[in-house]
Amino acid sequence: xxxxxxxxxxxxxxxxxRLQALKHNVFGIVNNESNQKQAIERKLATHVTQDLNVLKxxxxxxLALPIRDLIKPNKELIETIxxxxxxxxxxxIKDPIxxxxxxxxxxxxxxxxxxxxxxxxxxxxxxxLLENAKWVITTTPKTDMDSVKILSNLIxxxxxxxxxxxxxxxxxxxxxxxxxxxxxxxxxxxxxxxxEDQVLTNLALKIASSGFADTSRVGGGNSDLxxxxxxxxxxxxxxxIKKLKANLEEFEEIxxxxxxxxxxxxxxxAKDLRSKFLN
Amino acid sequence: xxxxxxxxxxxxxxxxxRLQALKHNVFGIVNNESNQKQAIERKLATHVTQDLNVLKxxxxxxLALPIRDLIKPNKELIETIxxxxxxxxxxxIKDPIxxxxxxxxxxxxxxxxxxxxxxxxxxxxxxxLLENAKWVITTTPKTDMDSVKILSNLIxxxxxxxxxxxxxxxxxxxxxxxxxxxxxxxxxxxxxxxxEDQVLTNLALKIASSGFADTSRVGGGNSDLxxxxxxxxxxxxxxxIKKLKANLEEFEEIxxxxxxxxxxxxxxxAKDLRSKFLN
Numbered sequence: 001x002x003x004x005x006x007x008x009x010x011x012x013x014x015x016x017x018r019l020q021a022l023k024h025n026v027f028g029i030v031n032n033e034s035n036q037k038q039a040i041e042r043k044l045a046t047h048v049t050q051d052l053n054v055l056k057x058x059x060x061x062x063l064a065l066p067i068r069d070l071i072k073p074n075k076e077l078i079e080t081i082x083x084x085x086x087x088x089x090x091x092x093i094k095d096p097i098x099x100x101x102x103x104x105x106x107x108x109x110x111x112x113x114x115x116x117x118x119x120x121x122x123x124x125x126x127x128x129l130l131e132n133a134k135w136v137i138t139t140t141p142k143t144d145m146d147s148v149k150i151l152s153n154l155i156x157x158x159x160x161x162x163x164x165x166x167x168x169x170x171x172x173x174x175x176x177x178x179x180x181x182x183x184x185x186x187x188x189x190x191x192x193x194x195x196e197d198q199v200l201t202n203l204a205l206k207i208a209s210s211g212f213a214d215t216s217r218v219g220g221g222n223s224d225l226x227x228x229x230x231x232x233x234x235x236x237x238x239x240x241i242k243k244l245k246a247n248l249e250e251f252e253e254i255x256x257x258x259x260x261x262x263x264x265x266x267x268x269x270a271k272d273l274r275s276k277f278l279n
Numbered sequence: 280x281x282x283x284x285x286x287x288x289x290x291x292x293x294x295x296x297r298l299q300a301l302k303h304n305v306f307g308i309v310n311n312e313s314n315q316k317q318a319i320e321r322k323l324a325t326h327v328t329q330d331l332n333v334l335k336x337x338x339x340x341x342l343a344l345p346i347r348d349l350i351k352p353n354k355e356l357i358e359t360i361x362x363x364x365x366x367x368x369x370x371x372i373k374d375p376i377x378x379x380x381x382x383x384x385x386x387x388x389x390x391x392x393x394x395x396x397x398x399x400x401x402x403x404x405x406x407x408l409l410e411n412a413k414w415v416i417t418t419t420p421k422t423d424m425d426s427v428k429i430l431s432n433l434i435x436x437x438x439x440x441x442x443x444x445x446x447x448x449x450x451x452x453x454x455x456x457x458x459x460x461x462x463x464x465x466x467x468x469x470x471x472x473x474x475e476d477q478v479l480t481n482l483a484l485k486i487a488s489s490g491f492a493d494t495s496r497v498g499g500g501n502s503d504l505x506x507x508x509x510x511x512x513x514x515x516x517x518x519x520i521k522k523l524k525a526n527l528e529e530f531e532e533i534x535x536x537x538x539x540x541x542x543x544x545x546x547x548x549a550k551d552l553r554s555k556f557l558n
Contacts, residue, residue, distance in 0.1 A: 186549035187526035215460035247466035267502035270465035
């Protein structure tokens, strides 16, 4: 299959590596010479180019672009994509992207692989990032179901699990499990770094270990992404922050009262729930 | 060296495995038969017993007990420990433990290895948990510095880095980098599990991936520990929650205003700070 990937960053590059391992002919588009050179060195696609015209040969195209470039896509991209190619994106917000692209292309399908780490750019993709990942496909009444079948089979061949969802519910769910953690982790880092007490901060900096590393990990990621999420999934994220604050306030109250039974229960409940999330 | 370890849970068991690899003669104390059987099977100490009297042979003793058992130690333990043995603990709170033990034993030194995971009990310890860990030794005017030298050399021989700190500053620092993350992670789990919207919760449960797993990890740990921390490091943890809420409220305000420049700056600042914490 001739497959196009527009953007060879963390997700685009990982898809490129995985599809080549499955013997597909992959056309990867980058936006400048330096990225082109590195993407070629890292073999992120069979052909790496800055020329959008190669997309005319592709029957399926992944738009692995930043959210803001998906919501305001450039004209040349829209004009070059063939009408009969299947198009999907990989962004962690679906509703506003689908609203844009369903009006631009008859075979657009919103999708979202649930994988990531704190790296970005053409040096970030790896062949195993997507292994065993869950990959959400969001359908609407306008979605072409024959195209969904083809995309879904391709995703499964990449050893990912396909999950179907409604776009708005997807955006609410990702706001809780994926976007909120970014602002929470970032808040934790700011909290742990006290400006007023340098002695305390010096010790905290020295002894922070695996617990802090894990809890703060997604606060060390791509700030452009965090900003785009806040702009385009604003309402859901604000709801998430409100709920999180309410839970923190409940802990605050319980700890203040020294209500050790209730505290133990709330901790134990979270522990049980966590195992449901990660089964 | 004859070394005693009272309690062969996650930390005690890991110390036991590590000290045996260094050819020390390790006496491990457990509190019941079933733990004794498993600890023997897992070879957590050279000798595993329920009999505190073996401590009389030990020149150095690790009290790897739950915080509440250190703050209210049982009489038999106090009476059995020899006056001329060096005693240390491994708990992540120092001030109240030191206040108790400095009055009970002339050679007590508060210490705290910065390592852990979500497991507990005699099945949890591993030989590599403490590898390259930072290990805080807290001294006070009463601390015997010859004993500190011996303990510190032993810790270094276990491939850990010794860091000296004042007990109260230690307790403030761990409240931020280690205790606060527990209540934060627990709050995130409760937030992501909406009771009102089952469809949303079902999707969130299905698609939660590595970001959620990492951010919530310490919320899946030992609830007894979380409760003890909240009881015995109450003031510092409450301060941490207050600061954290203020940071979340700043994000809330910035996102509400759609102030994308300020948002990017706050995310970028956290990212830079994080790399300082983990260097």
